[in-house]
Amino acid sequence: MSVRESNLSPGVPTTGDGLQRGLKSRHLQLIALGGIIGSGYFLGTGYVIDSAGPAATLAYLLGGLIVLCVMLCMGELAVAIPISSSFVTYANDFISPTWACGMGWSYWLTWVFYVPAEMIAAGIIMNNFFPAVDTLYWAIGFGLIITIINLSYVGTFGEMEFWLAIIKIMAIIMFVVLAVLIFLGVIGAEGFKGTTYLTGDGGFAPKGSWAILLTMVIILVNFQGSEIIGLAAGESKEPEKTIPTAIKHVTWRIIALYIVPLFLLVSIFPWGKAGLEESVFAAALNSYGFKWAGGLFSFVVLTAAISCSNSGLYGCTRAVYALAREGMAPRFLGKLNKNGVPQNATLLSIAGCWICVLAYTFDTSEIVFTYLLALSGFSGAIAWISICWSQLNFRRKLEREGFDISTLKYRTPFFPYLTHFAIWVQVACLAVIAFNPDLRISVYIGLPLLLLPMAWYKLWGYKLKPGTVNRIKYEDVFVK
Secondary structure, eight states, X not given: OOOOBOSSSTTOBBOTTSOBOOBOHHHHHHHHHHHHSSHIIIIIHHHHHHHXXXXXXXXXXXXXXXXHHHHHHHHHHHHHSOOTTHHHHHHHHHTOHHHHHHHHHHHHHHHHHHHHHHHHHHHHHHHHHXXXXXXXXXXXXXXXXXXXXXXXXXXXXXXXXXXXXXXXXXXXXXHHHHHHHHHHTSSSSSOOOTTHHHHTTTOSSTTOTHHHHHTHHHHHHHHTTTTHHHHTGGGBSXXXXXXXXXXXXXXXXXXXXXHHHHHHHHHHSOGGGOOSSSOHHHHHHHTTTOTTHHHHHHHHXXXXXXXXXXXXXXXXXXXXXXXXXXXXXXXXXXXXXXXXXXXXXXXXXXXXXXXXXXXXXXXXXXHHHHHHHHHHHHHHHXXXXXXXXXXXXXXXXXXXXXXXXXXXXXXXXXTTHHHHHHHHHHHHHHHHGGGXXXXXXXXXXXXXXXXXXXXXXXXXXXXXXXXXXXXXXXXXXSOO
């Protein structure tokens, strides 16, 4: 596909629909990590450990494997057809418009509900440091900052995410170093820990292996955000090079930043003391005399909340922008500003977030936060399933039409087995939610958020005229 020059910002290449290709490879890699390492990672991990014990490590390993599979499927699609808000368009083209409408709006609503939770988390932390200023004002202030960033040139967003993600990564590395020293007995009076905490209190899986699957929806939401690589594909420079690199690096960094710290955590800290009251990482370090850990991780959670809100707003904005282009949302939501950014889609998304911020101030209990995590996990898994499903149908379509698959610049390995595995293991995880009394509400809320837009589109939406969508013809991409 040729890239034309835009008169929006001189010298900045654009996609065919006016979005600017201002994201570099390092931006893509850290944008995905920024969406993944949110406050849910530092706070929600406590719930997973409390529910599954040290066996939570296996749950995160399974989650990491799912991420790897989804990213490999996304890579093939995004390199072949680098369109902003890609997986909505992919679902429309390779599954059905009805499914794309339901999945797209479900994904948008998930972030609209979840981003305010991150803003509130940031506001609570700032209120602890500056009690004279109400949490609500801090949350609205962060919302304004995030709005300005998302309305600016996309490179500004990428640069912001890059540095916010760096802070979170450095904090995790610091925890790993300290945890290794504690585990080896270099720090603390208990000496070498061995398997004291891994098997000492009820064994490695004190609540049974079933508990591992029961917590998978929280695991999925903790990993959610990696799909933003696909949303950003249309605004990245040289997507055929940057996307495979970003996928490879992000996948291994996710494993390193999740699995290794979690294993060390359950090796040095009693799993029964984990919870949502505070960051379990801070609690572990505090128990060994690092009293400054609480303040440090409060700052890190603040950074994570702002970063995740920033990435989440970017993701839901591009999703609703794609819906508008496909005729599944009002046409005005597909309008770009002078910076090549979906202005109206951003304003709608942040308005929804502000409404939820006001609502959440009336109830910031742990159970509400858990419900939000579960709902995000449900809808995020639907989006991931849709990505894999689209890749499966995309490849089948190429085969039916006689295209030479070897000409694909990036191919999902072990096709179709890896794709089927990714789809059905996620379907199984969602089915298991019905057996978890703490999380099954996500099904009760998540299913209507998926089905109602589908019903609307089936009855009335199909009559809407799609916006101007810059389709990439297969003949322009592949050699037949």
